[in-house]
Amino acid sequence: DAGVIQSPRHEVTEMGQEVTLRCKPISGHDYLFWYRQTMMRGLELLIYFNNNVPIDDSGMPEDRFSAKMPNASFSTLKIQPSEPRDSAVYFCASSPQNTGKETQYFGPGTRLLVL
Amino acid sequence: AQTVTQSQPEMSVQEAETVTLSCTYDTSESDYYLFWYKQPPSRQMILVIRQEAYKQQNATENRFSVNFQKAAKSFSLKISDSQLGDAAMYFCAYRRRGSQGNLIFGKGTKLSVKP
Numbered sequence: 001d002a003g004v005i006q007s008p009r010h011e012v013t014e015m016g017q018e019v020t021l022r023c024k025p026i027s028g029h030d031y032l033f034w035y036r037q038t039m040m041r042g043l044e045l046l047i048y049f050n051n052n053v054p055i056d057d058s059g060m061p062e063d064r065f066s067a068k069m070p071n072a073s074f075s076t077l078k079i080q081p082s083e084p085r086d087s088a089v090y091f092c093a094s095s096p097q098n099t100g101k102e103t104q105y106f107g108p109g110t111r112l113l114v115l
Numbered sequence: 116a117q118t119v120t121q122s123q124p125e126m127s128v129q130e131a132e133t134v135t136l137s138c139t140y141d142t143s144e145s146d147y148y149l150f151w152y153k154q155p156p157s158r159q160m161i162l163v164i165r166q167e168a169y170k171q172q173n174a175t176e177n178r179f180s181v182n183f184q185k186a187a188k189s190f191s192l193k194i195s196d197s198q199l200g201d202a203a204m205y206f207c208a209y210r211r212r213g214s215q216g217n218l219i220f221g222k223g224t225k226l227s228v229k230p
Contacts, residue, residue, distance in 0.1 A: 033218075043206070043220040089158055103150070104218055106160035 002026075004107035006092050012113045018080040021110045024073055025094030033104060034067055034077050035091040043091075049075065082114045117142045119209050121221035128197045129229050135182075136192045136224050138207030146212040149183065149190045154223070155203040163205070166190065168212075194226075202228045 005024040013019055025032045033048040047057040052069045060067070064083070069075040079086055089111050093104040118141045128134035140149070151163040166174045166183050173181050178198075182191045194201055207221040 042222050045218065091160060093160070103148075103162055103165055105162065106152075108157070108159045111158065 004092055004094050004105055006090075006107035006110050008110060009108060010111045010113075012115065013082055014115050015083055016081045017114075018078065019082045019086075019112060019114075021077040021079075021090050021092075021112070023075045023077070023092030023107060025075070025092070026105055027073070028096065029094035029105075030072075030097040031095040031104075032069060032075050033091075033093040033095070034075070035093065035106075037089045037091060037109070038087075046077070079112075082112075084114045087112055087114050117144075117209055117211070117217070117219050119207050119219050119221040121205075121207055121224050123224045124222070125225045125227070127227045127229060128194070128201075130197055130199060132197055133193060133195045134197055134226065136194075136205050136207075136226065138190045138192070138221060140188050140190065140207070140209045142188070142209065142211070144211045148210050148212060149181075150208040150210075150218075151179070151181070151190075151192045152206045152208060152220075153201075153203045154206065155200075160206075164192065197228050199228050199230060202226055 007022045030051050034046040035043050037043045046059045047067045049069045067077045089109045091106050091109045093106045095104045120139045147168045149166045153161045153163045164174050164176045164179050166181055173183050178195045180193045204223045204225050206223045208218050210218045
């Protein structure tokens with residue numbers, strides 16, 4: 001299996017620009033998660049989907065952040081407009097339906113720098 | 116609310132030696148999962164080992180093993196025969212069974228391996 005795929009791996013942008021992060025979960029996984037990692041706050045769950053439906057977006061920091069999952073194999077996290085404080089590593093993870101294993105598998109992350 | 120605490124921000128071990136990373140957690144639940152994830156400099160989050168709370172037997176994966184003390188709410192990771200490639204950040208994580216979105220991470224322990 002290819003694992004969770006994220007793109008781009010690195011993104012440098014200027015304040016005010018729109019940023020779109022992409023994720024392809026592991027085939028067959030029903031859950032998809034978006035996390036943000038910073039030195040100050042550690043790993044934070046932003047939002048997660050089950051069968052393409054957003055279940056909990058309480059971790060999304062502001063209206064500038066939005067996430068979509070148009071189909072089972074693709075999700076996006078968009079920041080518009082971006083700000084320097086959004087600089088972080090953004091992880092996507094996926095997990096199978098409740099099989100008793102319930103392990104989340106992480107992608108390689110996207111390192112975002114907003115200047 | 117559940118919390119995960121890793122009291123050792125940094126640890127160091129000599130190559131081929133054994134090291135134990137500590138993790139404690141707080142929960143009122145009786146059925147949950149515990150995880151150790153490894154994050155090398157590449158920033159990818161890699162699952163190291165998983166423990167189901169209802170299992171008394173400690174999980175083992177090759178050189179990695181855990182000491183799960185449910186009553187004490189302790190979940191330490193032992194790395195035997197440490198290798199240079201083990202150098203990374205290690206995160207302890209908790210999730211209540213059936214709650215896919217609530218994977219709660221500790222702040223992490225940075226492990227250095229000396230040749």
